[in-house]
Amino acid sequence: MAADPRPHPHATAEEVEAAYADPKLANVLYHDWEADTYDEKWSISYDERCITYATDRFRAAAGDAGPYGHALELGCGTGFFLLNLMQGGVVDRGSVTDLSPGMVEVATRNAASLGLPVDGRVADAERIPYDDDTFDLVVGHAVLHHIPDVPAALREVLRVLKPGGRFVFAGDPTNIGNFYARRLGRLTWWLTTNVTKLGPLSSWRRPQAELDESSRAAALEAVVDLHTFDPGELERYARRAGAVDVRAVTDELSAALFGWPVRTFEAAVPRDKLGFGWAMFAYRTWQRLSWVDEHVLSRVLPKEIFYNVSVTGRKPV
Template identity: 65%
Template sequence: MDAGQTDGTGQTREAGGPSASVIQAAWDDPKQANIIYHDAEADSYDDKWSISFDDRCIDYARDRFVTIAGTTGWPYPSALEIGAGTGFFLLNLVQAGVVAREGAHVSDISPRMVTTATRNAASLGLTVAGRVADAESVPYPDASFDLVVGHAVLHHIPDVELALREVLRVLRPGGRFVFAGEPTRYGDVVARRLSRATWWATTRVTRLPMLRDWARPAGELVASSAAHALESVVDLHTFVPAELAGMARRAGAVEVKVRTEELTAAWFGWPVRTFECAVAESKLSFGYRMGVYRTWQRLAAFDARYASRVVPAGLFYNALVTGVRAPEARP
């Protein structure tokens, strides 16, 4: 459908995109907002968040898994990622040897994200099944998987406890779930304030005559369509660690554990990410990117070894949670 055509309801719409009325309605419908926003982001999401499927992100995904769940059970014969996005977490866990290469499945509420995830899998030589799925009603039979994972997904789901019940339903008895990258309540407040301050400072400094070539082109600073503006709608929750653990237990999980990470690493990482979004891409060299990554690694290591001993868990940015479906009682 070309720009200016209608979607059957008399509403004009951008080429390939939802109508203005559908987008407007999504402001009051978080699930629809997630579909529209993530469909719009699918082709550029990996670049936006520096997602890759090389050693850097393989190590990151494996380390997050080990931090909360250890190394027992590797490789898991079958695994599902819910809210998979472009496949970042599961595909890198497969490459790390956490999940068997033949047993991976991805799902997401966004059809275009599922397409991107399966395309990424194919580019890595992996055969991964994909389904469009609502995390509150997962379209798989009971006891289908040995492992369910997700990264930065729970905070997008309206009813987190219901989603965790679905996760436990599709796990086999004794199967495990692992979710990482979930924002804590207080860590998120600090990160957002640092990001806003960085954006304000960077966009003003790059207006100076001697720094104008650092400014990102004006057109790139504005969302390419109304769909991208829904980013402010799709983030529904932040978590208090003890409350997140309580949700998992009420859903029926056993052996529940919650950990948090990234204090100084988040204080560094979020302003850097914001700075990168505000300046011209051509100014960000490979050397710069590797320097940023190594600095983040050192700060994350400091947080894990030292800060975690004295700083309350709720002040760290990222929450990780794991739990197990109770094994069946022996007769």
């Protein structure tokens, strides 16, 4: 078997230009560039906070919490979903794949630091490099919207699952949720970067080189974010791939309306300006709003207007 490619975190201008016509190359360049700082950018951790988040999202979609023997995380990023599910007792042993060598490297490094049994491969989600009937569970978080051919990827997921095995994909954007979240993010970025040009607030402005780098990343993000989803559409994709017991659920409305401006603001100001107190305020507020979304708003509002959609199903026995 050929060795996996190495991470490539510093793309040339020519490579970035080519990526605009090649979403898979864009995903590699963008995520290799982000790999070492991705956990910090998205406030990802491997402690009780994110263990609870991951297991709650899994249980809300799957209806159970395992345990499952061997699980694959598709488009693993830094391993956030799988590693926290393993720590939460949902999964015993793991494998990770991602199109980005940088992300696979960070995910396996994170697993090693946590003492978790995880192996990794650089791989295309449309051609998963494992044999038929290998895994008890396949998971992914915020990955389907990066995959050019989602139906092909779901067929591959069903192929590598054991009969009766389950898949859970969580955290992808809905059509309506993406509409309001992106606009809130752009407005917050414009306001923050312009207000901090004023003299009294200039110490709150990130150095121009960092802002330029963030802008370049945002430009590529427009290339790597390929899809938004209607929950019913995802269910149809899964059934056509051959899955049974399929269902889609959604979460986050008020939490997303709060969270997107907060994350954008955090990206636009110097990191040393926001301390532990801010982090706890942001997390606790998001947590309370998530409770309102789950226990109040989800009972009276259509699921299509929530930000995140998760889909689950099984391979027929």
